[in-house]
Amino acid sequence: MTPAGNRPMLQGDGIVRIHWVLGTDQLRAVCHCGAERLFEDPVVLWEWVLDHPEGHRPGPAGGAGTGPAEHARHPRTPVPAGH
């Protein structure tokens, strides 16, 4: 039996981790402060990470679509190249 998924590789208390949730199209962002959120768009995800500490409350991510309301409203649209 082999483990599924990726193990944490970097050490330290300042690491931001983005996990592609197995079997889904979702990304789970884990901020260095411990806050977690699920996203379907990596661009919106990085906006949330960069907003720290705004909207970051430590705790496990909820179900799908539990990202901050302001981000959840973002349509999944292309962004200018170079973003």
Added chain:
Amino acid sequence: MTEFVRNQWYVAAYGTEIGRALFARTILGEPIVFYRTEAGEVVALADRCVHRRYPLSESRLEGDRVICGYHGFTYDTLGTCVSVPGQKRIPRTARVPAYKVVEQDSFVWVWIGDPDRAEATPIPRAPWLDDEAYTVVCGMEPLAARYDLLVDNLLDLSHETYLHGGYIGTPEVAETPITTEVDEAERVVYVSRHMADAACPPFYAESTGIRGRITRWQDIEYRPPCLYLLHSRIAPVGVLPNEDGTDPDAFHVEVVYAITPETEHSTHDFWAVARDFALGDDQVSAFLRENNRTVVLQDVVALDLLEKVVEQEADGYQELSVNIDTGGLAARRMLKAMAAEGRGQESATPTAAAGRGRS
């Protein structure tokens, strides 16, 4: 495009490229001439004579001094003009910039920016390239594309399945979810793709002798702007490292890229493959050299084409990013912040956690 990141170390050449012949290479738009002194130290000077801009690389060495091939202006290893033809007075401004250089891990690193900031900036390591426990093949391919296209390419290896099928790509690469880690303080983007049960691509089947399915780990460690490491672990399915971290039953390949901008639209694409098996086996070395070069050239063809497309597109072109781009987006943000820092300004667009208080 992402602007150049100045005030950083860049790989200028392999140490083996620099000898007693004058060697020209442009780094971040700056033409530089390299050579070794009689004692073997690497010297890097601006490749333009202060007199009439003649390339010093088209000149000649006499001892440790460069004598301009046009009018004979002569420079020492610090770039100071020590002789002007036909007159005794040497103008105070008669000097060319000298660059700080360091030889490390088989590379010649050059500092591009304010020399006073060089010593405080660590040079990232690729120790496998100069380690007797590894056998290395390497090369450098000119890329007619901006450097950030290569960063994008290397940070998302799902393209292996499509662009490099039959060499290093198998279906599992594109199908396996990735984990992206960002350490802002250490300036590293890490992208992990651990495949528990995957087909063994020819690149590894031929070099390791494994014929069945494999456990394949790809761990990207990008230390922007220049150094990219791919820690590749290959083992029969189910074979994992020991609890103490030792890993005697796996094959390890350290793939190293140095991404050095030449101009705004061209890049020096240094690549090296270090392995801890089949040490000194010339047949395996020839196989890996040929195959990796083929893979690099497949990228070169694709990125050269993409550069032409990008150059011709209208400003504000809209692109779409998906899950596989998570690491590439992190790298872009970090490069953008570092470019701003390199200009001596505050970061306009911080990377993940950059400039933010830790809670």
